[in-house]
Each structure stands twice: as structure tokens, then as C-alpha cells.
Amino acid sequence: MPTEVIITKDGSHSIAIPELxxxxxxxxxxxxxxMHVFIQAGLExxxxxxATSPVRIFEMGLGTGLNSLLAMQYAELHQLPIKYEAVELHPLADELVQQLNYCTEIDESLAPAFATLxxxxxxxxxxxxxxFNFTKHRLSLHDFAFNNPFHLVFYDAFAPAAQPDLWTTEVFTKIYNGLLPGGIFVTYCSKGDVRRALQAAGFIIEKIPGPPGKREMIRAIKTEKV
Structure with a gap:
């Protein structure tokens, strides 16, 4: 499916799939x-x-690697050990990855690690x-086994209209069971159907201010304390 690099309003790149x-x-x-959704509302x-070390993070949708890069930067700045796992069924082509300007915008010293990622x-x-210890899995979320529970989930699937099968109570129950007690789930999406599916899976929902251009986002907590 054709993809292209685009420039967003803060000067950083993203990828567009016009067909979808x-x-x-x-x-x-x-x-x-x-930064807003995953680092500030999630990791910070x-x-x-x-006080958790190492922090275990799971990402649904490695995509461009931006969330991983920002978590890696945070780990280095704060000397916080992070074990990071991500699933991605459809990885980006190398020529697209090489065009991304994230390290130029964030920290040039991370460029070799970002390329290795x-x-x-x-x-x-x-x-x-x-x-920063990193593992990527070329799998669908449906096929990923949560053998080692996580503290934090970065949920960065495409919107429900594009990937409805990834925003169901069944999927969120699987993630809930893959989190440690008190674990946190963050996503940019705040649709009512998504909130209700998360609640049905057992999460406590917080609607918090979203990033620029979006009024709200979701932070969900597994009910038990860490």
C-alpha cells in the first residue's frame, strides 16, 4: 500500500497512507x-x-519508531533502565525510515541507536x-503472548475507523491481563466506544487533556496498586 513522508506542524515527520x-x-x-500522550501522560x-526499575513498556504499533526513540531518550536522560517491546505487523520500508527527521529534531546522538532499532x-x-533494552516482534497484537507482564502500554494503533478489531473489549482484556497490578495504558483516542470497552475489560478510565489539536486522550489504570 503506497505510503509517503509528510511534515507536521511542529516540523517533525510522519507517514501518510492516502488509500486509508x-x-x-x-x-x-x-x-x-x-511526547504528550506517551511520555508525559504515560512514562513520566x-x-x-x-519507583520501578527496570520499567517494562509494551507498544502496540512500532510504526516510525518515534515513541521508542522518545522513551530511549528519557531512559538515558534519567538513567532509568527500560525494557521495551513493540509489535508491528507491517514495518516501514528502509527508504522511508531513512527520511525521518526525528533525531535531527530530538537528539542527534541517538541517530545510531535509532537506525539499529x-x-x-x-x-x-x-x-x-x-x-534501553529493545525487542520488536513482527506480529499482530492478536498473536502476541504477554509472557512477562508490563508496567505501561503505549497504545498507538490506527484509529478505530481504520482498525476496529484492535479497539475491542476482547483486545483490552488481553492487555489488562498483560499488565502488572497498577499498570497504565495510554492512548491518543478518547472515543466513547473505546472508553466503554476499556471499562468492560476492568480498567479505571481517566479522560485527560489531549495534545495540540485534540481536546482529550485516555489514561487507563489496572485497578490494583503496584
């Missing part, structure tokens, strides 16, 4: 959206709530930096 009328990030700014919030073998853990 979807983009990998907000037109209002890819980096600022990922988790760190404030509990995309080039590394599937299903093989790799230490990308002293504090």
Missing part, C-alpha cells in the same frame, strides 16, 4: 503528540506514581543504549 486516509501521527505535530506519570532482527532483545 490515515497518518501515523497528528498533523498538528508528531513529536509533540508522542508512571515514574511519579511508583529499525535494522535489528525481529524477536531478538538488543541493548540499544546502556539504559
Amino acid at each position: 486516509n490515515v497518518t501515523y501521527h497528528s498533523h498538528h505535530g508528531a513529536i509533540q503528540e508522542s 506519570y508512571l515514574v511519579q506514581q511508583a 529499525h535494522q535489528s532482527p525481529w524477536q531478538q532483545p538488543i541493548a540499544l543504549t546502556p539504559y
